[in-house]
Amino acid sequence: MLWINHVSHGGESEKNFVSRPAHRAAGAGLAALLLAAGAAGCGKGEESPEMTPAAAVAKAAKNTEDITSLRYRLNGSVPEQGRIEAEASMRVKPEVAMSMKMKAFDQGTDGTVEIRLVDKVMYMSGGAAAQEMGGKSWLKFDLAAMGADKELNQLGTVSRADRNPATESTFLTGAKDVKKVGEEKVDGVETTRYSGTLTLDDLRTSSKDEAKETRERREKSIEQYEKPGVDKLAMDMRVDGEDHTERFRMRGDADKGPLDMTFTFLDVNKPVEVAAPPAEDVATLEDLMAGASAG
Known part of the structure; x- marks a missing residue:
């Protein structure tokens, strides 16, 4: 059994009894909260395993x-x-x-x-x-x-x-x-x-x-x-x-x-537009060969 001091309305101290199972439940709940908080804190800094x-x-x-x-x-x-x-x-x-x-x-x-x-x-x-x-x-x-x-x-x-x-x-x-x-x-x-x-x-x-x-x-x-x-x-x-x-x-x-x-x-993945040069500025291989023959 667990003793807990309790002050009555009359100012006199009384001793009440709290069952040990209840105490254990409260302690377990507190531990769970602490573990959860710790896990959350660790999670923020954790990194996933590095890829090969x-x-x-x-x-x-x-x-x-x-x-x-x-x-x-x-x-x-x-x-x-x-x-x-x-x-x-x-x-x-x-x-x-x-x-x-x-x-x-x-x-x-x-x-x-x-x-x-x-x-x-x-x-x-x-x-x-x-x-x-x-x-x-x-x-x-x-x-x-x-x-x-x-x-x-x-x-x-x-x-x-x-x-x-x-x-x-x-x-x-x-x-x-x-x-x-x-x-x-x-x-x-x-x-x-x-x-x-x-x-x-x-x-x-x-x-x-x-x-x-x-x-x-x-x-x-x-x-x-x-x-x-x-x-x-x-x-x-x-x-x-x-x-x-x-x-x-x-x-x-x-x-x-x-x-x-x-x-x-x-x-x-940004737009790319390519335009052919103006036709009047373009020569062909045939033009070059003709020019070479004339030369």
């Missing part, structure tokens, strides 16, 4: 499927062309369109070009061809009519025109040695950096379970690395706090020089 590097990279790659347009910056070096720097805006859906301004630093005074891709027609301004266009400022390539893959490959760096860096940012999912490198800022945004290495065969194998559209996009990108002789890539990927890729870098050895490209995403 491979899972974090896969989640960022999955988020690229929602990208319909993007603006990005590219810098680095590519085989034959040497050092390059570019900024581009690209619409992926409903149809591909893009605008890119690029400088190839090792190509002399003719190294700066602008490229537009509209309705499967590519327009290029600047570069060595500009001297041969009879006062016109744009050269037209009808990709649908002339065979896009063949002609784009002959244009060297310009072949980037129809390639989607959002697709290439997912390549690290094919690596078997993905690891977390650390934390760093990209244009003021806090990111986590991951790295790994992969062969193009690894990349193809990892694509087998993807949707058909994803496989086709990735295969097109893989082929662009195979053609200059790249068979293995070292890759870094920076992912922000919302599981979106902010920057990625790819390096490899090609037959005609090193490949080292860094892509930084500047805007995602």
Whole structure:
């Protein structure tokens, strides 16, 4: 039994009895309240278990499927062309369109070009061809009519025109040695950096379970690395706090020089409109050939 002092109305002290079971119930209730309060306090500071590097990279790659347009910056070096720097805006859906301004630093005074891709027609301004266009400022390539893959490959760096860096940012999912490198800022945004290495065969194998559209996009990108002789890539990927890729870098050895490209995403899913140049400013390959024959 538990004794509790009680003061009566008359001021005299009395002793009342409170059953021990009731006391235990009260104590249990108080303990429950304290535990609940403690749990709530701990909950505020708790973090969910950290994802593995491979899972974090896969989640960022999955988020690229929602990208319909993007603006990005590219810098680095590519085989034959040497050092390059570019900024581009690209619409992926409903149809591909893009605008890119690029400088190839090792190509002399003719190294700066602008490229537009509209309705499967590519327009290029600047570069060595500009001297041969009879006062016109744009050269037209009808990709649908002339065979896009063949002609784009002959244009060297310009072949980037129809390639989607959002697709290439997912390549690290094919690596078997993905690891977390650390934390760093990209244009003021806090990111986590991951790295790994992969062969193009690894990349193809990892694509087998993807949707058909994803496989086709990735295969097109893989082929662009195979053609200059790249068979293995070292890759870094920076992912922000919302599981979106902010920057990625790819390096490899090609037959005609090193490949080292860094892509930084500047805007995602904002409207991108690309217009063809005025017709009076456009020359065609036929115009160039006619001019060459006349010369």
